[in-house]
Amino acid sequence: MLAQRDAVTNALEDAVSDFGRHLRAERDVSPHTLRAYLGDLKDLIGYAADIGVTEPAGLDVSLLRAWLARQHALGRSRATLARRTAAVRAFTRHLHRGGQLSDDPGLLLGTPKRQRDLPDVLTRDEAARLLDTMDTQGPLGLRDLAVLEMLYATGVRVSELCGFDIDDLDTGRGTVRVLGKGGRERTVPVGEPAARAVQDWLRAGRPALATDGSGPALFLGARGGRLHPTTARRIVHARISEVGEVPDLSPHGLRHSAATHLLEGGADLRSVQEILGHASLQTTQLYTHVSAERLKQVHRQAHPRGAQSD
Structure with missing residues (x-):
């Protein structure tokens, strides 16, 4: 046998x-x-x-x-x-x-139906409080703000963020080149606050950490190497913990927040799909459910007969 x-x-x-x-x-x-x-x-x-x-x-x-x-x-x-x-x-x-x-x-074979839990997201006010009150003293403070601003502004995956090179950011056009899953490349808009945070990091933070081995990496770790996704996750958790009454999120939670706020602000699904780098529109449609659930919560809290609504 x-x-x-x-x-x-x-x-x-x-x-x-x-x-x-x-x-x-x-x-x-x-x-x-x-x-x-x-x-x-x-x-x-x-x-x-x-x-x-x-x-x-x-x-x-x-x-x-x-x-x-x-x-x-x-x-x-x-x-x-x-x-x-x-x-x-x-x-x-x-x-x-x-x-x-x-x-x-x-x-x-049948396909088991996957449970799609609604992801945790920040409100707009929570996102603003997180980014506007962060301690940015020293090179690491400037880096951490730039990391969180970019994650929230662009909705990129943490691995994509850590893969950024300096030349990927086009400040003139306000965009960043992203190398996504399967080697697919896309161009994503970068808002002014995020672009400004990255410029401050490049001017006054990165030179203090850079070594001969830093190469073209946009974001660096404390020892001068390319920032690792594990370190980026620790940064996000640590910085969020410094802000009172804000739910603890991972970098993926900031990605969820970016997508949700884009849709709440009137962006169409196809545009959000392109920004996030989703291969399938079905994946992006999850965020419509997030937005709908948020609206239902507001309705229940604010409408005189909202408690009976569904």
Whole structure:
């Protein structure tokens, strides 16, 4: 039985390794997605080995459904189940196209509905209080203000912000060049307060931290290297904690806030989609629900019969 399990594991591991090479070379998926998919498939081939499946061709719909049912029984979240279903579908499609499966069983799998919780966001007043009262003394103070201003002004992801080079910011046009997911490039407007904060950082903050190894990075860590996303997250949490009565948010919370305030201010969905770098308009539509929920809260609090409204 042990020899049989080793054969199964090796056969499926070869197929998964080939799929990983395909994802890297042809689909240009992010490192995070690649790790998640390969981790999901490693769990799948372990399950297949336990029930004696010996070849990739043994991955039929019954086995796949049984594996997903086991994930559900183990308490996996709907988001995890949806991702694992997507990983399996992509894998079986690859096997089918490569001739290792006569039919594609992934087509018969249902998609678990992901729970879309409304993200926490700042109000306009909270955002203003956060950015207008920040202590900006010293190089790190100037950097922190520029980081938060840019996150809120542009709605970029924290990884995108940390990837900025000095030349990406065009102060004359009031824009910044953003390299997003999948290597997609977009141009995002930058408001005057954010542009001014970055200029102050470049003039009086960055030179104090820069070293020979700083390169063209726009934002630097305390030792002069390119700012790391983990450090940027700590900055956001620390700075928000200094402001009273403001919910603790991550950089992604500032991205949510930017999107919500754009829509509340009258921006159309397509424009917000372009600013945020969403591949699908469906992702951007989440923020319409955020705005609607905020309006409902205001109505309940302000209207004489608002408590009965839905």
